[in-house]
Amino acid sequence: MTPLVEGRRRAARRGFDQDRGTSFGAPAIVVHPLVPARARHALRSVGARLEEIVGLAAAIRLDVRDARVLTVRKPSPGLLLGKGQVAELAGLVRAHGAEVVVVDGSVSPIQQKNLETALGAKLIDRTHLILEIFGERAATAEGRLQVELAHLEYQAGRLVRSWTHLERQRGGFGFLGGPGETQLETDRRLLADRIARIRRSLEDVRRTRGLHRHRRQKATVPVVALVGYTNAGKSTLFNRLTGAGVLTADLLFATLDPTMRRIELPGVGRAILSDTVGFVSDLPTELIAAFRATLEEVTEADVILHVRDAAHPDSAAQAADVRAILASLGVLHSERPILEVLNKIDLLEPEVAAEMARRPGTVAVSAREGQGIDRLLSAIAAALGDGAVETIRLHPSDARRRAWLHAHSSVLGEREEDGLLHMRVRLTPSARARYAAL
Secondary structure: OOHHHHHHOOOOOOEEEOOOOEEEOOEEEEEEEEOHHHHOOOOOOHHHHHHHHHHHHHHOOOEEEEEEEEEOOOOEOOOEOOHHHHHHHHHHHHHHOOOEEEEOOOOOHHHHHHHHHHHOOEEEEHHHHHHHHHHHHOOOHHHHHHHHHHHHHHHHOOOOOOOHHHHOEEOOOHHHOOOOEEHHHHHHHHHHHHHHHHHHHHHHHHHHHHHHHHHHHHOOOOEEEEEEEOOOOHHHHHHHHHOOOOOOOOOOOOOOOOEEEEEEEOOOEEEEEEEOOOEOOOOOHHHHHHOHHHHHHHHOOOEEEEEEEOOOOOHHHHHHHHHHHHHHOOOOOOOOOEEEEEEOHHHOOHHHHHHHHOOOOEEEOEOOOOEOHHHHHHHHHHHHOOOOEEEEEEOOOOHHHHHHHHHHOEEEEEEEEOOEEEEEEEOOHHHHHHHHHO
16 A cells, blocks of 8 residues: 555545435545646646545545556547556456546546446546535535536436446337437436526526625625635634634535635724635536536625645645636636735744745735734735725716726715715725726
């Protein structure tokens, strides 16, 4: 057993978690297929990728017996791996009594079917593994709907050639399907109906969140969103700032459902802090789509805190992955401020931590020990309250500018005097420039 697996391995005890409704402790083999042509452009090392996928497997309490990197010069359309590698892997499965093989990458339906036949074990790829983690961690009705939608969309493309019974024809009438409809067509239709129902439910969730955001904007309560790579310490920082009891653990995706709490900022007053699900490299597109209603809290936040694990050897690569997802959400190049929070400096040498604390545009903290928290609160307040409060005078009929100020600034008060509307507002420099352009 490799040191990596020895360090990550859970107890071999197997069982069924009554609270979560999931089994645990299944023996597993983890494989990272290394394609040299792709690895040359990768930001993180092969060892770091292997460690991460082992951590993901441990997150759903698989008993990882072995972890290997297999070099794949040219991925096979039918097996992904070479025949010799498949034979080697089958030997490992037999030697360890493995029931699950985890592949760190995307596996097509036909590759999955062929590999499961050759290995005699269940095979799950990276996307499926992350979906399983999310499915186990979802605690709210909304979270469960989002995960189910992602699962169904993932499975929708895997009905073909999955089971031979799907090609059997069946009779039917009315909405149950016409005569001669195959089981495959029936399953596809039922799947599409369920996906449509979940999407309608999540659209209701999106509208409800929109109403809540509108109320907060009317009450001029700013929102600060925490984002970052999974296990960067977002929830620990959230608890430190708010005194909440959100679950914190040395696990990937310990937090799934978003949580919002009130905080007090110096010179600003009340604000809302939002803790969100952690990001990861190669985050499944199904999850990004399913969690769009939740991620809108990030897109609509006044300030975004990008929490980084400063002690992680691949901190820079993790930050690049987070920025890529923020760019896909359309917030990376927006005008809202993004503060980089370098967390876990208590794990660094004092001189390294001191150097990080001096970096411009960042705040170095230890959420666990409380170091740098006052500086962070001041930095958030400065980002929210950048620019002095000013009074803008408008004609009462100037509804366009008044509506713009309500949408893009903190309106602290309004009164009519001498036939004009006097609005006390707090505008960031970027918002002030946009208002001037009106």
